[in-house]
Amino acid sequence: MSVLTSCEITCDCGETFEAELWKAVNVSDNPEVKDLITLGGFNLVSCPSCKQVFYWEHFFVYQDIKNELIAYVYPKNFEGQAAEYRSRMIKEFGDVIKSMEKTIKIDFEPVLYFGIEDLVATLKNEEYIKDEIQILDFISKRMELDLILLKPSAARNLCVVNTIPKIKKSSGDIRKDIVSGLEMLLKYNPNLSEYEKLLARIKKNLKCLDEILAHRKI
Secondary structure, eight states, X not given: OOEEEEEEEEOTTSOEEEEEEEXXXXXXXXXXXXXXXXXXXXXXXXXXXXXXXXXXXXXXXXXXXXXXXXXXXXXXXXXXXXHHHHHHHHHHHHHHHHHXXXXXXXXXXXXXXXXXXXXXXXXXXXXXXXXXXXXXXXXXXXXXXXXXXXXXXXXXXXXXXXXXXXXXXXXXXXXHHHHHHHHHHXXXXXXXXXXXXXXXXXXXXXXXXXXXXXXXXX
16 A cells, blocks of 8 residues: 655755655555656655755655565665664554454565665666566567476576566476577577676576575476
């Protein structure tokens, strides 16, 4: 559920006024707010005295259950108390999960950010990755490629794309099949930087695929 709350704002000019700010954002309910965040229009306020428009830093929770991202976003100047706020987040999240367990299952951990900039970077990066995955999906229908889907939260933590190609004709070793699938994909389109990085990472340490594949979607 998305929630707006009334906050007291103090402008640089000295004026104090009330404004409504997002306290919780659920992109399933309000997908347009995601664009506000990435484009710099989120939680902007306008001073009634000097007319200055500015972003007011304020704690909020960002929720995107489909993509397994729940972020607790605190003001940047709270970062010095990171351990305290991490403990608070874990406790609050645990309480929420218990209250929701009969209606929805959440089997991933929340993410802690200090300042909206890191959340914006995450969302923009995942939009870029989404574009590459769409290209992979298009190419896989024209080539002998199957797709392996990973849990989005795990892929985010491992810094890999959540959709990985492999050849359909198995060699008996899934790791080799993935390498072959990535090589076929990049031969067809060498401009997919996320898949290029993944292939280089795998070739450097083939065993890293064991941890990645442990998070396959069932």
